[in-house]
Structure formats: structure tokens, C-alpha cells
Amino acid sequence: MSDYILETTGLTKEFKGFAAVSDVNLNIRRGDIHALIGPNGAGKTTVFNLLTKFLPPTRGCILFQGQDITHEAPAATARRGLVRSFQISATFPHLTVLENVRIGLQRKLGTEFHFWKPERTLDVLNSRAMELLADVDLTQFAGTITSEMPYGRKRALEIATTLALDPAMMLLDEPTQGMGQEDIARVVDLIRKVSANRTIVMVEHNLSVVANLCDRITVLQRGSVLAEGTYDEVSKNPQVLEAYVGSNDMNDAHH
Amino acid sequence: MNTQASHASHGQLVKPTRSNTVFLVLFALGLVAPFAVYPTFLMKALCFGLFASAFNLLLGYVGLLSFGHAAFLGVAGYVCGMMVRDAGVTPELGIVAGTAAAASLGWVFGKLAIRRTGIYFAMITLALAQMVFFLALQMKATGGEDGFQGVPRGHLFGLIDMNNNIAMYYLVFAVFCIGFFVIHRTIHSPFGQILKAIRENEPRAISLGYDVDKFKLIAFVISAALAGMAGATKTLVFQLASLTDVHWHTSGEVVLMTLLGGLATVFGPLAGATVIVTLQNELADKVGSWVTVIMGVIFVLCVLMFRRGIVGELQALVKR
Structure with a gap:
């Protein structure tokens, strides 16, 4: 069995000529907590919608547990064990x-x-x-x-x-968004607890949550992958730093 | 709309005894009613009450506004009429045949309309119902503008003479109770639980692996079948199936009955149907076509001043 539970190749979503997600190759390792970060509008939620089939991709393909699920109905994908949450509760x-x-x-x-x-x-x-x-x-x-x-x-x-x-894999869209410190701590503990025996992909703005929870991080910018690696690797990457400097997200991240 | 809907259902969960009492009292009233009130009027109210309850299953509990429900009422009426008058079957089989026809038609309508929601869903159902109206108008078999006349009431199970108005009333009452039970059970079933989930948060229901279109389609077919059951029974009562039953006016009237009585309440549609049928009966010979205007005014007042409808407002009062 492959080390990767979920793989995408050349995943692209265009809305009337505007590429919200372009040529994204994701490899999510089985058992990881994997974060998807990036400034607002980087395409994180669109990637989620593509992975869970709520949006059909323009190009590219998605493999889950080695099976091609690119053209599957969303409920069928959910039944395979790839289950998502939403940005709003x-x-x-x-x-x-x-x-x-x-x-x-x-x-x-x-x-x-x-x-x-x-x-x-x-x-x-x-x-x-x-x-x-x-x-x-x-x-x-x-x-x-x-x-x-x-x-x-x-x-x-x-x-x-x-x-x-x-589910074999959970996708959490901003699980700590709009929460106070106490709630955040509780949800982080909870995610760690439920990550046993399963893979988690989460979109997250709060970088301290990402730092202490996630095994690997993919940084998206304008629909493309900017960097991928552990928190230490990614946070030292000059391109990532540049992308975050001056963006409101960096401020958001420190709340 | 949603708040009120769930309150209705949760009221049931929390206080089953109170709602059981209401059921029993109404059931007893239904049994003695034909000795106090003109049976034909009661039968008409019960038929439209069932029709509106079937419609309410779809609008109140699934959130789908069908604007073509007259097609199911009407087609079942014609089919029942043909079976009883021309094929010579007994009345209960006529009702079964009408119900089955409406269910099949509901499946076709549902298949075509269910992928759309809101105004588009309403428009597709309206368009399909208009096609049915056109067919009913043009086809020889339906009697066109004259209607399908002279349907005998026959003998129930070949035994009981239905020309006796009291006997006929009890058949209508039994049909109503069966239909009402089916609706009640559907709402409070494992299936109904998923329907509620879909109405509350459709994307979430999908993300939990439920094919929501299948659930909506089944609910649509149940609603169409029960609307048909009401239509077939009505044909036996009046010994006539007419164009009025397939006309879009009737599709509009059932919306009015449901909203006036109380959307997503158990007894609302019956209350709404009774009020409308009473108004039509009482006012028709006094004010003529002004009855349409009066119903329009009532509808506007209902929407502006008591949006929860008669039963919805009563429930809110009791809760306070």
C-alpha cells in the first residue's frame, strides 16, 4: 500500500478564465496531520471543495487510497471515508x-x-x-x-x-476560526486525540496551532503550491516569509 | 420557517402525551361529525385536508415548493373514475389505482425537477402540471371541459353500498386517517430524520455520505401518492373528475391552505383546508367570484400578521 493516502496531480480549477487553483500536486501521508495554509484567496477552501467533490476540477486527478475519485459524486466520496467539515459550523x-x-x-x-x-x-x-x-x-x-x-x-x-x-481521512476547514484561547486549546487537544489511526488535513490560519499540531504543511499562494515541508522548513523559507509579510493574514495568525 | 418547523416536531418528541390526546380527541370528533355536520362538506374538507397534508410533507419537512400538485390530485381522480366507471372495479381498488398512478407520475416529475431548488423547482413542477392539464383538456377519455362524469360510488369490497352518504363518509375518513398516519410515520422515521438533516443543512448531509436527491425523490413520490389518494377519493365522493382538479388554481390553493393552517404543523393543513372549503361553500352563492378576492385578502393578512398560520400560532400560544 502506498505511503500516501491522498494524491493529487495537476489539480486545477478555473472559474471563467480565472485560475482559483492551478496545477496543485498534493501528497498527503497516511497518519499525518497536514496543514494547508496561505493568505486569504490562496485557494485553500477551493482545494477542499475539489478534494471532497463539492466542485468538479477543470483538470487534474485525485487518488484516494489508490482509487481515482476525480469524477465521483460527493456523497460517494464521503462514503469511502474522506469526510470534510465546513468553514462555518x-x-x-x-x-x-x-x-x-x-x-x-x-x-x-x-x-x-x-x-x-x-x-x-x-x-x-x-x-x-x-x-x-x-x-x-x-x-x-x-x-x-x-x-x-x-x-x-x-x-x-x-x-x-x-x-x-x-473516516480514514478528515478534512477540517478552519477548525479554530472565531474561537477564544480556551476553546482553541480544547479543539487542538481534540484534534490530536482523534488523529490516532487517521489522517487529517486542515486549513488553518492560526500559525501557533499549526506549529504545535501539524506534521507537514503545504503553503498555497494564488492557487499554487509555494512550499511544502515541516513547520521549521516552511517557516524559514524566504518565499513564504515574503508572501506573509504585509498580508493581513500574518496579523490574523497571531490572534 | 425552519424554526417553527422544528418546534413542531420537537414538541412531539418532548410531549408525546399531549399530542396523543389531541389525536384521540380529533379522531373521536371525526367519528361523530357526520351526525352534526353535512357529510358532503366534511368529505370535501377531509379530501382537501389530506391533499394539503401531503403537500405539507414536501414543503414543510423537505423545503420543496411544488407548484404542480394539482396534477397528482387530478390524474388520480381521472384514473380512479375510469377504473370504477369503465373497468367496473370496486371503489377501494379505484382509490388504489389512482394512488399508484399519482405515485408513478410523481416519480417522473420528481426525476425531472429534483435537481433544482427554490423558484426553479417550482417552475418545473408548474410546467409539467400544465402539460398534464393540456392533456386532460384535449383527450377524449377525460371528457375534456365536461369532466369525467357519472362515476358510480359502487359497493366497498363489493359489499357495502357507498351511495349511503354516511357509509361514504366513513370510507373518506378511513382514507384520511391512513394518509395522515403515513405522513406522520414518514416524518418520524429513520428516513424522516435524514429529511430533517437535509432541510437543516444540505451540504453537511452530503458530506456525511447521504445522496440527498434520492431522499428528496422518495419524499416527492410519497407526497404525490397521497395527493393522488385524496384526488381519487374525491372523485368517488362527487362522482366526477373535472378539469378544476388539474388546473393550476388548485396547485395555488393548496399552498394557501397549507400556509393559512400552519406550515410544518401536523394539523395545520387540515385546518387550512377546512377554512378554505368553508369559505368557498358559504360565500360562493352570496358574493360570486368575489370569493377569489376575499381569499386573496385572507392570504395577504395571513402572511403579514400571522405567518405561522392558524395551528402554528395556537402552538406558540400554548407554549407561552
Whole structure:
């Protein structure tokens, strides 16, 4: 089996002549926490959308676990175990916290199309859902309507829901965005905890989070890969420093 | 819209006893109603109540505004009429045939429309329904502008004479209860749980591996089938299937009934249908075509002043 769980070659996305992502070759090692950083507009979220098939690429190809998934439907890719989160918190706001996690678990039961069965047939998932909630410290919120929880907790719930699929690879889009110090520390711990036995790719602005969490870093600028390596390698790269100097992102990064 | 929808469903989860009581009281009322109120009026209200409830399943719980639901009501009516009058089957089989026809048509509509959302979805369903209207107008088999007349009510299971209005009422009531149960079960099923997730956050549902179009299509077919069940039953009640049933007015009326009664509430569509049917019956001979204007005014007032609809506002009051 290849060392790389995910490989892209020549990945390109053009919007009406403007190349949001051009010729990106990514190699994500199995088991790594891999960061995707770069100034605003560098194409990080577009790369995410391409990898998870929410956008079709203009050119290039994507291999996941050695399989070509370039032209697959997004839900099918998710079922392979490549599961993403979103920049804005992706929960089901009017369901309870427990129900949110259960949505993630439910597909395994194989009854998702059974409209003739009562809802209580889902109760067999409750104990597994509670375990997942315990993992992210949300046990006491199980019965809460999700929209009533604080923001940081919603991000934790999102991770629990993603974990319900037990994905081989998780893509996290700015998991600490808009959080206070305390929440950030909690989410960093959580990501480290869930990274056991799986690969994580994350878009992240907070460079201190990147520095102490990530094994490898890819720097994007204007849709292309500027540098790739460990934090030490990348942070000494003069091109990277130049790209960050004077950009607002550098300031953002130190929040 | 979403807030209110989920409140309705969560009210159910939290307080099953209260909603069970409401169910039982209404069921008992339904059983004794034909001895107090003119049965034909009740049957019409129940048929449109089921029609609106089926529509509400789609708009209230999936968030899809179909503007072509009259096609399902109408086609099922014609099919039921043909089966009962010309093929000579018993009324319950006529209803089954009408329902099946509407479900098949719903599958075709759904396949074509489901990839679009919002106004585009509404327009595609409207366009398809207009084609059905055109066919109903032109084809000899439907009786064109005269309608499909002289449908006998027949004998239920070949035994019970349906020309007795009370017997007919109980058939309609049974059909309504079955349809209502199917909707209730669908909403509160593993499938319904995914429907809620899709309505709340569609990209997230996709990212969890759910083919959302399949879920929407199944919901659309269920909604179309139940609309058809209402239409087929209505044809037996009035012994007639007419162009009115496939006209886009009817597609608009069901939106009005649902919003007036309360979107995404359990009993809202029935309440809305009852109000509209009452107005039509009471006002038609007094004010003539002004009834359209009056309904328009009611609709505007409803949207401006009590957006949650009759049942939605009542629920909000009880909660406070």
C-alpha cells in the first residue's frame, strides 16, 4: 500500500478564465496531520471543495487510497471515508446534539430510506452516540437543541458527527476560526486525540496551532503550491516569509 | 420557517402525551361529525385536508415548493373514475389505482425537477402540471371541459353500498386517517430524520455520505401518492373528475391552505383546508367570484400578521 493516502496531480480549477487553483500536486501521508495554509484567496477552501467533490476540477486527478475519485459524486466520496467539515459550523441547528451525532451513525444501520419504521428504531445508536459525545466533552449537552450551544461546542459537535463515520481521512476547514484561547486549546487537544489511526488535513490560519499540531504543511499562494515541508522548513523559507509579510493574514495568525 | 418547523416536531418528541390526546380527541370528533355536520362538506374538507397534508410533507419537512400538485390530485381522480366507471372495479381498488398512478407520475416529475431548488423547482413542477392539464383538456377519455362524469360510488369490497352518504363518509375518513398516519410515520422515521438533516443543512448531509436527491425523490413520490389518494377519493365522493382538479388554481390553493393552517404543523393543513372549503361553500352563492378576492385578502393578512398560520400560532400560544 502506498505511503500516501491522498494524491493529487495537476489539480486545477478555473472559474471563467480565472485560475482559483492551478496545477496543485498534493501528497498527503497516511497518519499525518497536514496543514494547508496561505493568505486569504490562496485557494485553500477551493482545494477542499475539489478534494471532497463539492466542485468538479477543470483538470487534474485525485487518488484516494489508490482509487481515482476525480469524477465521483460527493456523497460517494464521503462514503469511502474522506469526510470534510465546513468553514462555518456544520451542524443541524434545530436537532438535538444527540440527534446530530446519530445522523452520522445512521447510515451504518442501513435503514436511512425506511420511512415506514418508527423513529425509536434509531435508539440502538444512542449508546454509541453518547460515547462519541463523551469523547468531545459534550455529554451534558446531549439533549440540548444544537443552536442553543456556544460556538466552540458546536465545532466539537461537528467533529463528533464526523467521527461517527469513522473516516480514514478528515478534512477540517478552519477548525479554530472565531474561537477564544480556551476553546482553541480544547479543539487542538481534540484534534490530536482523534488523529490516532487517521489522517487529517486542515486549513488553518492560526500559525501557533499549526506549529504545535501539524506534521507537514503545504503553503498555497494564488492557487499554487509555494512550499511544502515541516513547520521549521516552511517557516524559514524566504518565499513564504515574503508572501506573509504585509498580508493581513500574518496579523490574523497571531490572534 | 425552519424554526417553527422544528418546534413542531420537537414538541412531539418532548410531549408525546399531549399530542396523543389531541389525536384521540380529533379522531373521536371525526367519528361523530357526520351526525352534526353535512357529510358532503366534511368529505370535501377531509379530501382537501389530506391533499394539503401531503403537500405539507414536501414543503414543510423537505423545503420543496411544488407548484404542480394539482396534477397528482387530478390524474388520480381521472384514473380512479375510469377504473370504477369503465373497468367496473370496486371503489377501494379505484382509490388504489389512482394512488399508484399519482405515485408513478410523481416519480417522473420528481426525476425531472429534483435537481433544482427554490423558484426553479417550482417552475418545473408548474410546467409539467400544465402539460398534464393540456392533456386532460384535449383527450377524449377525460371528457375534456365536461369532466369525467357519472362515476358510480359502487359497493366497498363489493359489499357495502357507498351511495349511503354516511357509509361514504366513513370510507373518506378511513382514507384520511391512513394518509395522515403515513405522513406522520414518514416524518418520524429513520428516513424522516435524514429529511430533517437535509432541510437543516444540505451540504453537511452530503458530506456525511447521504445522496440527498434520492431522499428528496422518495419524499416527492410519497407526497404525490397521497395527493393522488385524496384526488381519487374525491372523485368517488362527487362522482366526477373535472378539469378544476388539474388546473393550476388548485396547485395555488393548496399552498394557501397549507400556509393559512400552519406550515410544518401536523394539523395545520387540515385546518387550512377546512377554512378554505368553508369559505368557498358559504360565500360562493352570496358574493360570486368575489370569493377569489376575499381569499386573496385572507392570504395577504395571513402572511403579514400571522405567518405561522392558524395551528402554528395556537402552538406558540400554548407554549407561552
